[in-house]
Amino acid sequence: EKGLMTTVHAYTSSQALVDDSRPDLRESRASALSIVPASTGAARAISHVIPDLAGKMHGAAYRVPVPTVSIVEFVAVLAQATNAEAINNALRTSADGRMKGILGVSEEPLVSMDLRGDTRSSIIDSASTMVIGDNLTKVAAWYDNEWAYACRIGDVTALIGSNVDPSTQI
Numbered sequence: 001e002k003g004l005m006t007t008v009h010a011y012t013s014s015q016a017l018v019d020d021s022r023p024d025l026r027e028s029r030a031s032a033l034s035i036v037p038a039s040t041g042a043a044r045a046i047s048h049v050i051p052d053l054a055g056k057m058h059g060a061a062y063r064v065p066v067p068t069v070s071i072v073e074f075v076a077v078l079a080q081a082t083n084a085e086a087i088n089n090a091l092r093t094s095a096d097g098r099m100k101g102i103l104g105v106s107e108e109p110l111v112s113m114d115l116r117g118d119t120r121s122s123i124i125d126s127a128s129t130m131v132i133g134d135n136l137t138k139v140a141a142w143y144d145n146e147w148a149y150a151c152r153i154g155d156v157t158a159l160i161g162s163n164v165d166p167s168t169q170i
Contacts, residue, residue: 001056001076001077001078001079002056002057002076002077003043003053003056003057003058003074003075003076003077004043004057004058004059004060004074004075004076005040005042005043005057005058005059005060005072005073005074005075006059006060006061006062006072006073006075007040007042007059007060007061007062007070007071007072008061008062008064008070008071008072008073009038009061009062009063009064009070009145010063010064010066010067010068010069010070010112010145010146011031011032011036011063011064011065011066011067012031012063015027015031015036015063016028016029016030016031017030017031017032018030026038031063031065032065033065034065035062035063035064035065036062036063036064037060037061037062038061038062038063039060039061040059040060040061042059042061042072043057043058043059044057044059066112066113068116068144068145068146068147069112069113069115069116069142069143069144069145070112070142070143070145071112071125071140071141071142071143072122072140072141072143073128073138073139073140074137074138074139074140074141075136075137075138076136076137076138077135077136077137078135078136078137079135080135081134081135082131082134082135082137083131083134084129084130084131087129087131087137087139088105088124088126088129091103091105091124091126091139092105095124101119101120102120102121102122102152103120103121103122103123103124104118104120104122104123104124105123105124105126106123106124106125106126106142107126107127109127110123110125110142112142115142115143115144116144116147117144117147118142118143118144118147118148119144119147119148119151120143120148121143121148121149121151121152122141122142122143123141123142123143124139124140124141125140125141125142128140
């Protein structure tokens with residue numbers, strides 16, 4: 001029905017390493033020393049992929065002083081009743097099926113650096129899945145914001161390349 005997402009994101013090269021002067025005072029703070037609230041367009045982007053979610057999601061981001069690997073938490077009110085086990089089972093089914101290699105589900109008590117270099121776009125932290133009542137849910141997913149992204153670019157490049165007529169000159 002509706003949802004919120006919060007990304008705890010590794011700091012990026014666009015952020016200041018030391019305090020400096022920028023129009024956005026938060027962006028001007030030393031990223032290697034601070035948790036910096038930031039905007040995100042991720043919730044808006046999801047509505048482009050899943051139009052039924054337009055206007056039903058919002059998001060926030062926090063940049064933290066780690067070099068790579070981020071985590072996103074999705075909190076959603078669902079139209080139907082569920083429980084954490086059912087959510088994790090559905091995600092495992094996807095991870096073992098059509099999303100194999102892109103989605104993963106972990107039972108291990110991971111921290112960010114355990115996922116460094118992971119090629120999958122999202123690794124569900126199954127121990128963090130929660131349900132309150134029977135329809136307020138929270139799912140957390142880790143991702144290597146640099147390496148996994150590069151892997152998806154490689155996938156898209158390979159897909160485009162597989163559809164190019166070899167007799168066509170560029």
